[in-house]
Amino acid sequence: MAHLFRQSFFIPEPPITEQNCPDQTGRVHIVTGGYTGCGLELAKILYAANATVYVAGRSSEKANKAMTEIRDTARTSKGKVDFLQVDLSDLRSIKPAVDGFRKKESNLHVLTNNAGVMQPPAGSRDAQGLDLQFGTNLAGPHLLTKLLYPMLKETAAKSTPGSVRVTWAGSLAVDLSSYKPGGLDLDEEGQPREKDIYTNYGQTKAGNLYLAQVYAKRFSKADGIVQCCWNPGNLRSELQRHMPWWQSSAIAMILYPARFGAYTELYSAVSPDLVAKDSAYYIVPWGREGQFRGDISEAMLSKSEGGTGKADLLYQWLENHTAAYS
Numbered sequence: 001m002a003h004l005f006r007q008s009f010f011i012p013e014p015p016i017t018e019q020n021c022p023d024q025t026g027r028v029h030i031v032t033g034g035y036t037g038c039g040l041e042l043a044k045i046l047y048a049a050n051a052t053v054y055v056a057g058r059s060s061e062k063a064n065k066a067m068t069e070i071r072d073t074a075r076t077s078k079g080k081v082d083f084l085q086v087d088l089s090d091l092r093s094i095k096p097a098v099d100g101f102r103k104k105e106s107n108l109h110v111l112t113n114n115a116g117v118m119q120p121p122a123g124s125r126d127a128q129g130l131d132l133q134f135g136t137n138l139a140g141p142h143l144l145t146k147l148l149y150p151m152l153k154e155t156a157a158k159s160t161p162g163s164v165r166v167t168w169a170g171s172l173a174v175d176l177s178s179y180k181p182g183g184l185d186l187d188e189e190g191q192p193r194e195k196d197i198y199t200n201y202g203q204t205k206a207g208n209l210y211l212a213q214v215y216a217k218r219f220s221k222a223d224g225i226v227q228c229c230w231n232p233g234n235l236r237s238e239l240q241r242h243m244p245w246w247q248s249s250a251i252a253m254i255l256y257p258a259r260f261g262a263y264t265e266l267y268s269a270v271s272p273d274l275v276a277k278d279s280a281y282y283i284v285p286w287g288r289e290g291q292f293r294g295d296i297s298e299a300m301l302s303k304s305e306g307g308t309g310k311a312d313l314l315y316q317w318l319e320n321h322t323a324a325y326s
Helices: 002-006 037-048 060-072 091-104 132-157 197-223 238-242 245-254 258-270 294-299 310-325
Strands: 028-032 052-057 080-085 110-113 164-169 225-230 281-284
Touching (some): 028 037, 037 060, 037 080, 060 080, 132 197, 164 197, 197 310
Parallel strands (some): 164 225
16 A cells, blocks of 8 residues: 555656657657557657657557647657557557568667556457457567567667667556465466456556566666566556446546656656666656565566566466467
């Protein structure tokens, strides 16, 4: 509950906003789920700072509406905004999306894994039959990141150290509703075991923290790529669309505008204070390093490091689960 209080009241002012965002001329960003909520607000800020921004999602109609809004809010921008069609709930869509992106761009500086689904109707499944939250929030982002990683690595080799990044969507649910102990309940192969919709959501957010850590340890320090997992804060967004009215009403008093969540993501994407290292940053509202449960820290350590090795086990399962779509 202490984490809930700290991100609901007396939050420090955001260190980076649209007022002082570093110039993004020449930098290419992908923001998944970039046509609603804090993803849209992040895309607006980056475009206004002259970035090339790809709004990634499955709906061209929503994307076109969002891109018009993005352009209209920054008419003097020298940047570019484009649509990347991808459905994270269907692994078959991801490689074609990456192939199409590579035909348009030779660089990728920041991948913001912002898209996700929260507490859909019980029994909802992705296109491959996986629990919808596990598929959209974990398997899809992992495959997208894996397929884009060579391009990120190529860009990092010719860019300012630490300026190329992958950021992952965490949540207060990492602390409040993920499985105990360790954040996820995995079977012997590393597949998350299904629980109720609230715990499943928390498991996916802890899983993204796992992935940020595994990528940082295995690849990113050597490649000069920063890995961040961010908890955007308590926000008013479309994520609440599946909540019962009484639950959404109860939390309304501690919800902030989506733009504040964008500030958390923006800090993760552009702050000069973050450097490539062999562990992931955990960024909390509205742009500062934070902490999470100790049992999750233990789960992210390998057994040789004195931990439970859950993060490595999840990563290997995701590799196996997505291999046919690579």
